[in-house]
Amino acid sequence: xxxxxxxxxxxxxxxxxxxxxxxxxxxxxxxxxxxxxxxxxxxxxxxxxxxxxxxxxxxxxxxxxxxxxxxxxxxxxxxxxxxxxxxxxxxxxxxxxxxxxxxxxxxxxxxxxxxxxxxxxxxxxxxxxxxxxxxxxxxxxxxxxxxxxxxxxxxxxxxxxxxxxxxxxxxxxxxxxxxxxxxxxxxxxxxxxxxxxxxxxxxxxxxxxxxxxxxxxxxxxxxxxxxxxxxxxxxxxxxxxxxxxxxxxxxxxxxxxxxxxxxxxxxxx
Numbered sequence: 001x002x003x004x005x006x007x008x009x010x011x012x013x014x015x016x017x018x019x020x021x022x023x024x025x026x027x028x029x030x031x032x033x034x035x036x037x038x039x040x041x042x043x044x045x046x047x048x049x050x051x052x053x054x055x056x057x058x059x060x061x062x063x064x065x066x067x068x069x070x071x072x073x074x075x076x077x078x079x080x081x082x083x084x085x086x087x088x089x090x091x092x093x094x095x096x097x098x099x100x101x102x103x104x105x106x107x108x109x110x111x112x113x114x115x116x117x118x119x120x121x122x123x124x125x126x127x128x129x130x131x132x133x134x135x136x137x138x139x140x141x142x143x144x145x146x147x148x149x150x151x152x153x154x155x156x157x158x159x160x161x162x163x164x165x166x167x168x169x170x171x172x173x174x175x176x177x178x179x180x181x182x183x184x185x186x187x188x189x190x191x192x193x194x195x196x197x198x199x200x201x202x203x204x205x206x207x208x209x210x211x212x213x214x215x216x217x218x219x220x221x222x223x224x225x226x227x228x229x230x231x232x233x234x235x236x237x238x239x240x241x242x243x244x245x246x247x248x249x250x251x252x253x254x255x256x257x258x259x260x261x262x263x264x265x266x267x268x269x
Contacts, residue, residue: 038087045080053142075141079134086127093120166214166221173206173213176266178229180205180259185233192238192247195230201255208256209263 032040055077061070096117167174180202184190190198199217206213214222238247 034090038090041083045083048076075134075138079131079138082127082131082134086124086131089120089124089127093117093124096120163221170212170214172211172266173202174225176206176211176259176263177202177226179262179266181229181233183259183262191234191236192244193250194239194243194247195226197243197248197250199226201250201252202259204252205256205259205263209260209267211263211267 031037053076054074056071057074058069058071060067062068063070096113100113100117177199181195181198184193184198203213203217216222238244
């Protein structure tokens with residue numbers, strides 16, 4: 001959905017894309033009929049066209065096992081095409097009616113013309129019924145599109161809110177983790193050690209210095225942050241598979257001595 005359309009829908013949701021209730025121009029009819037109905041429908045189509053409503057929707061579907069982009073007409077396009085059909089049938093119906101009304105004075109009415117008129121009435125009724133169904137489907141499609149967008153926006157806002165809260169709670173620990181990982185793996189001999197093990201020692205460093213460390217290291221937020229920190233570091237083959245005995249432990253005393261100054265710098269900020 002275009003930004004322009006979203007803005008118009010947000011300002012006046014109900015009237016933005018729904019077909020409004022038609023009021024008959026005749027005092028004899030509660031609802032518009034015939035040309036009165038068609039004229040009002042044309043006005044509504046012109047109004048909706050001004051909203052730049054999409055005429056096609058796109059999906060990725062598996063065709064013979066291959067993901068393939070597929071295009072389908074929206075209900076708005078379908079109802080526009082159906083309305084053209086209704087207009088065509090209405091013109092044909094009026095022609096048959098006028099032909100019967102304007103017969104010569106001898107009043108010869110051909111049976112085939114009467115049958116054609118009756119058949120055309122039935123086709124117009126069916127075509128208008130289909131048009132009404134498409135109007136409802138269009139309104140629902142637009143309604144779903146609007147609330148889907150609103151739902152995605154809300155979900156993203158909630159995710160950002162949760163991330164900001166997480167970042168504020170563990171800002172010092174996360175900053176330290178990023179700096180230590182970067183420095184630790186800048187030393188060639190440290191490459192075989194798995195990141196999870198290094199993070200264990202960073203967590204111990206934080207605990208010994210009363211810095212809150214993330215409680216759930218399996219959470220999506222934590223894993224996403226660690227992956228981001230490690231992007232600039234080339235993975236070592238030892239990171240996969242069973243850990244070799246010589247890389248199961250890091251010299252804790254040397255680690256704490258090396259990185260305690262890091263935590264002091266982080267705490268000063």
